[in-house]
Amino acid sequence: MTIRDTAEEWEIRATETPFKGNKTSVRTDDVVMPDGTVARRDYQVHPGSVAVLALDDEDRVIVLRQYRHPVRQKLWEIPAGLLDVPGENPLHAAQRELYEEAHVKAEDWRVLTDVYTTPGGCDEAVRIFLARGLSEAEGDRFQVEHEEADMELRRVPVGDLVRGVLAGELHNNCLVVGVLSLVAARGGDGLDALRPAEAAWPARPFES
Numbered sequence: 001m002t003i004r005d006t007a008e009e010w011e012i013r014a015t016e017t018p019f020k021g022n023k024t025s026v027r028t029d030d031v032v033m034p035d036g037t038v039a040r041r042d043y044q045v046h047p048g049s050v051a052v053l054a055l056d057d058e059d060r061v062i063v064l065r066q067y068r069h070p071v072r073q074k075l076w077e078i079p080a081g082l083l084d085v086p087g088e089n090p091l092h093a094a095q096r097e098l099y100e101e102a103h104v105k106a107e108d109w110r111v112l113t114d115v116y117t118t119p120g121g122c123d124e125a126v127r128i129f130l131a132r133g134l135s136e137a138e139g140d141r142f143q144v145e146h147e148e149a150d151m152e153l154r155r156v157p158v159g160d161l162v163r164g165v166l167a168g169e170l171h172n173n174c175l176v177v178g179v180l181s182l183v184a185a186r187g188g189d190g191l192d193a194l195r196p197a198e199a200a201w202p203a204r205p206f207e208s
Helices: 090-101 144-149 158-164 173-187
Strands: 011-021 027-030 038-044 049-054 060-068 071-076 079-084 104-116 125-136 152-157
Touching: 011 173, 027 060, 049 060, 049 104, 049 173, 060 090, 060 144, 060 158, 071 173, 079 090, 090 104, 104 173, 125 173, 158 173
Parallel strands: 049 125
Antiparallel strands: 011 027, 027 038, 049 079, 060 071, 060 152, 104 125
16 A cells, blocks of 8 residues: 555635735635534645755755744754745755855755645645755855844754754754655665656646
8 A cells, every 4th residue: 555645625615814924824714524514724824945955075964053033942954945936946946045045056956855844734835855066156145134144054964963853952844854854765765766856746836
């Protein structure tokens, strides 16, 4: 038996959007349950995101330390950002984020994994890429602002990140999922067997 997620949509009797923000909103749906009752479900509507696990020739990952106000912590993360344009190719967005946040480009791109960050309360879908063959990007550095103006950048060995994740010292979901997926891929069919960078993504369809 193949274990895989499948598309399904239950009947919605009514829907409204009580809050609209700059990038996201909150939606309320009245959903018909299997027993015929109707339950109200509130959730955040999100455009989707990309993240990049950038791995250098010394087996180090580019990580950024950034303040995250909702959790009142500075978290170590991998470069990531929103899919600002509907239908945008996620590879192009990932390349942009790696340039803007780390001033780095990569020669080899693969899809590491796709995840829903909080499917019980948010429809955010994230595609995490593996980027290899790193080099310094050309041109001026991107001008950062707000929380990003205080970012710290490091290259950290994969083993150190794995230990931090398992010790409960690193909490960013894209970093955790990305690093552990990297280790799993190495222990399986290898990194070159990962999906191509422009593999289909049903959660956020795009044109090549």
